[in-house]
Amino acid sequence: MLKRLVLFFLFIFNLISLFPQTGRGVYRFLDLPVSSRMAAIGGMNVSLRDNDVNFAFMNPALLTGETHGVIGLNMANYLADIKFGSAVYGHNFGENNFTSFGVQYVDLGKFEGYDELGNFTEDFTAKDIALYMSYARRLDDYFTVGATFKPIFSSYERYTSFGIAFDAGINYSRDLFSAGLVFRNMGAQLKAYYPDEQGQHREPLPFDIQLGVSKKFAHAPIRISGTLNNLNRWNVAGYQTDKTTTNLDGTTEEKKVKPVDMAFRHVVLGVELVPSDNFYIALGYNHRRNQEMTMEGFKSLAGFSAGAGLKLYKFHVGFGLTQFQVGNFAYQFSFSTDLNDFVSF
Numbered sequence: 001m002l003k004r005l006v007l008f009f010l011f012i013f014n015l016i017s018l019f020p021q022t023g024r025g026v027y028r029f030l031d032l033p034v035s036s037r038m039a040a041i042g043g044m045n046v047s048l049r050d051n052d053v054n055f056a057f058m059n060p061a062l063l064t065g066e067t068h069g070v071i072g073l074n075m076a077n078y079l080a081d082i083k084f085g086s087a088v089y090g091h092n093f094g095e096n097n098f099t100s101f102g103v104q105y106v107d108l109g110k111f112e113g114y115d116e117l118g119n120f121t122e123d124f125t126a127k128d129i130a131l132y133m134s135y136a137r138r139l140d141d142y143f144t145v146g147a148t149f150k151p152i153f154s155s156y157e158r159y160t161s162f163g164i165a166f167d168a169g170i171n172y173s174r175d176l177f178s179a180g181l182v183f184r185n186m187g188a189q190l191k192a193y194y195p196d197e198q199g200q201h202r203e204p205l206p207f208d209i210q211l212g213v214s215k216k217f218a219h220a221p222i223r224i225s226g227t228l229n230n231l232n233r234w235n236v237a238g239y240q241t242d243k244t245t246t247n248l249d250g251t252t253e254e255k256k257v258k259p260v261d262m263a264f265r266h267v268v269l270g271v272e273l274v275p276s277d278n279f280y281i282a283l284g285y286n287h288r289r290n291q292e293m294t295m296e297g298f299k300s301l302a303g304f305s306a307g308a309g310l311k312l313y314k315f316h317v318g319f320g321l322t323q324f325q326v327g328n329f330a331y332q333f334s335f336s337t338d339l340n341d342f343v344s345f
Helices: 002-018 036-040 053-057 259-264 287-293
Strands: 070-077 083-093 097-114 120-138 143-156 159-174 177-191 208-216 222-228 242-246 252-256 267-276 279-286 304-312 315-325 328-338
Touching (some): 036 053, 036 279, 053 083, 053 097, 053 120, 053 328
Antiparallel strands (some): 070 083, 083 097, 097 120, 120 143, 177 208, 222 267, 267 279, 279 304
16 A cells, blocks of 8 residues: 555656646636535635545545435635536445546626727626546545546636646545645646737646645544645745835835744634534634735624535535625535435446
């Protein structure tokens, strides 16, 4: 098993060397929360092994024998009436080979087009879509490895782009503890939105190395999770550590992100109350989102999220709520069911 793990990670690091990334760039919709439960626990989690087929979007190694025949549907009302969602289906081959097939999309809506003189031209739309084809294999009772192939298509008015991305992850699960490591969005933009002097103006994909752990207490119905993100990039503040800004009154102010603050911007925390397999309540905190979305002079719960899920008959339904700024909420709904309850696959 150790030999297979070493070969697996050598393969991953070779992919990284082929596609050097900075963690910024195009197709940022890939970072949106894929389900209401994911949104509720902070927006990302690569370690929680709980037979939720939606979690394969974040780490393909989270597929299990219990995700066979399960279908998940997710939809969200995002900022400025932007709509996004996902759908996924899990199918297994034997006891150790797990697959899933999914799609993730974002619809930015319809816009009125005008030329440089202010004359109306025509309405246009802006959309992004990614297909997910994931495979995972259980190596033994504790380790599972997985990979995802993602073709990506984007269209903004007459500008279109196409890219290819790969995810690769591993999960360790034993008793009430689980851990996950994933390399997300390795790949390249094959067709850029517009050309430049060198031909195609290609931009990097949002490559992200994430590491997480989840622990459920033995004598309490509580599970906690912690996820480290952007391990490949220290500065995630969106600007240099020192920055001089100009206020409305003309005065200047130097902004600094302290090392401790920068470190916590890489951390996403989640806690769940799980009294049974049929019900959960979840809370999450994303410190980077809190720092980037909080407005000075206004009280805000930016960075905090909450949600709940319930099984009704043969269906699981979930709801997630995230606040980005004062009075600015995003609502996410999820629906899943095991098709084996209706017909054998």
